[in-house]
Amino acid sequence: MVDYHLHEAIKEAGLDLTKEQMVVLKKLHDEDGLNQNELAYLTYRDKSSLARLLSKMEKKKFIVRKPSASDKRVNQVFVTSYGKEIFESAKPFVGKLIKRMEHAISETEKQQIISILKKVQTNLS
Incomplete structure (x- = not known):
């Protein structure tokens, strides 16, 4: 359901961007210059699907890949x-969606949800 609404928010913004591409851009916004293996790990993607995603992003001129200076x-x-x-x-549209999702949810409830989801994530790791 969140994927659908996120897709709609990005479409409303008139941007040629997918949720997966937004996630990669967010990770690179936080730490530009990550290597593909690190990016695959941080985005919970296998290396081959990430390579395909990055190829699409390169064609759209969102990212550029360069060989590492220390290991070609x-x-x-x-x-x-x-x-x-x-x-x-895209950020304002995503922020608007987050506000909508969090409406009438207390800070305590948000922390409980995060805690439970972290436990589920740990269980699946």
Whole structure:
């Protein structure tokens, strides 16, 4: 349900962006220059599906991959200025959706949900 509403929010913004691409842009916004293995781990994706996603993002000029200076077999991923612009354009729409989802949910209830979801995540790891 959240995926659907997120997709609709991004579409409302008129952006050519998927939820998966938004997640990658968020991770690179937090720490630009991650290598593909780190990015796969942080986004809970297998390496091959992440490589396909990154290829699509490169075609859209959201990101650029460059060989690591220390190990040419490893690609580092950097967000482009256009990718930053797209990410910043999407943030208000995503924020609006989050506010809508959190309506009438207390801070205590939010913390309980987070705690329970972390336990589920740990159980599945």
